[in-house]
Amino acid sequence: MNEFEKLEAELKELRPLPPCDAFTARLEEALGDAGNVAMRCLPDQEDDASPDDFIKSTEKKGFSSRLLIFAGLGSLGLAAVWAAIFYLSSSLVPNGSSEQNDSANLLIAESGPVPEAPGAGLREDPDSPLHGISLKELQDVSVMPVSGWIDPQINERFLRRVDEGVFDRPGGLPARRVRHYFMDETLWSHPASDLRILSTTPREEVIFIELETY
Amino acid sequence: MNIDNMNNEPIWKSWFARHGAKLLLFARQQSRRPDEAEDLLQEAFVRIWRLYGHTGEVAPGLVYRAIRRIAIDWARSIDRRKVREDKVALDSPLSFSFDRTLEQDERKQALLRAVERLPAEQREVLTLKIWAELTFDEIARTLDESLNTVASRYRYALQKLKDWVPEEMQGKPEDSSPTAS
Numbered sequence: 001m002n003e004f005e006k007l008e009a010e011l012k013e014l015r016p017l018p019p020c021d022a023f024t025a026r027l028e029e030a031l032g033d034a035g036n037v038a039m040r041c042l043p044d045q046e047d048d049a050s051p052d053d054f055i056k057s058t059e060k061k062g063f064s065s066r067l068l069i070f071a072g073l074g075s076l077g078l079a080a081v082w083a084a085i086f087y088l089s090s091s092l093v094p095n096g097s098s099e100q101n102d103s104a105n106l107l108i109a110e111s112g113p114v115p116e117a118p119g120a121g122l123r124e125d126p127d128s129p130l131h132g133i134s135l136k137e138l139q140d141v142s143v144m145p146v147s148g149w150i151d152p153q154i155n156e157r158f159l160r161r162v163d164e165g166v167f168d169r170p171g172g173l174p175a176r177r178v179r180h181y182f183m184d185e186t187l188w189s190h191p192a193s194d195l196r197i198l199s200t201t202p203r204e205e206v207i208f209i210e211l212e213t214y
Numbered sequence: 215m216n217i218d219n220m221n222n223e224p225i226w227k228s229w230f231a232r233h234g235a236k237l238l239l240f241a242r243q244q245s246r247r248p249d250e251a252e253d254l255l256q257e258a259f260v261r262i263w264r265l266y267g268h269t270g271e272v273a274p275g276l277v278y279r280a281i282r283r284i285a286i287d288w289a290r291s292i293d294r295r296k297v298r299e300d301k302v303a304l305d306s307p308l309s310f311s312f313d314r315t316l317e318q319d320e321r322k323q324a325l326l327r328a329v330e331r332l333p334a335e336q337r338e339v340l341t342l343k344i345w346a347e348l349t350f351d352e353i354a355r356t357l358d359e360s361l362n363t364v365a366s367r368y369r370y371a372l373q374k375l376k377d378w379v380p381e382e383m384q385g386k387p388e389d390s391s392p393t394a395s
Contacts, residue, residue, distance in 0.1 A: 004372040010325060011344045014312050016239040023252050030256055034264040035224045163268045178268055209264060
């Protein structure tokens with residue numbers, strides 16, 4: 001057993017005084033941007049209604065929520081394809097001879113009742129975002145409501161930082177270049193149907209930290 | 215970038231909450247004047263954090279080393295007369311750097327008085343070993359001394375404390391002048 005063990009234990013019991021708050025504030029000011037380069041996420045608070053709430057709730061819902069979003073996006077895609085086909089077929093209707101029209105009518109007559117000619121019933125719906133398709137048709141095909149969406153909520157999420165080393169700036173002073181990666185998230189919500197669509201866009205931000213030469 | 219909105223906290227704050235008290239204690243020992251210690255710590259910490267803070271974790275030994283080197287630089291930059299004057303001003307009790315509640319504990323007070331009597335080179339090794347919790351290897355690199363020298367100073371310091379604490383308890387220190395070993 002170390003002969004000084006008791007003495008060392010006694011010394012360790014003495015706790016040095018922590019720096020005062022004013023000094024910590026002074027340090028924060030002196031650090032500037034360098035102090036914000038490395039960050040850690042604090043635990044979420046249940047009662048804290050932060051702007052990130054919608055993201056958290058989406059993440060909590062997990063797979064089912066994502067499935068709903070994918071289904072919604074898929075429906076939108078289908079609606080767009082359907083609208084494109086509809087538009088193309090209406091614009092490609094031949095304006096040729098009566099013989100061609102007759103033969104076409106004959107073929108149609110043989111196959112059943114005569115439908116309305118494509119494009120004949122086209123009526124512009126001022127509320128619809130797609131040409132030639134009414135709001136109701138779009139809703140029926142996409143299985144998504146077209147109106148009633150509230151303003152999108154935008155949020156930025158910090159992902160990681162990468163230190164890219166020291167660079168010589170044109171002024172001559174060296175600077176450390178740190179690249180921050182963010183994910184910008186936009187959420188569209190439709191309260192009536194509880195439908196939400198989340199769009200994510202990656203973004204980069206470069207920070208130069210001045211270095212002192214000493 | 216609004217850090218509050220992101221619910222994030224700069225890592226340096228939690229790092230400093232862990233090491234700040236020990237660093238300040240060492241800075242007080244290294245500085246020439248009591249009011250210089252905070253400036254010394256700020257200068258050292260900001261330099262090191264700007265260089266290595268992006269990693270999210272900085273070895274405390276780097277900041278201790280920076281404190282010591284900056285203290286030496288500052289001491290060289292002022293004239294000798296002023297150093298002598300400031301050295302007198304530095305002689306504030308070590309107990310001011312520790313939790314005041316121990317004022318009621320007579321043995322701990324005696325222990326601190328004994329630490330104050332130690333030669334400066336032994337006191338700085340003791341501080342780095344006991345309160346900064348550095349290894350002998352880290353202390354040797356911080357002080358630019360050999361491992362054996364550092365370990366010897368530590369052992370001498372403990373031996374002196376062991377002898378002096380009973381004297382301090384009785385209030386009769388036989389030899390209060392710092393002596394190098």
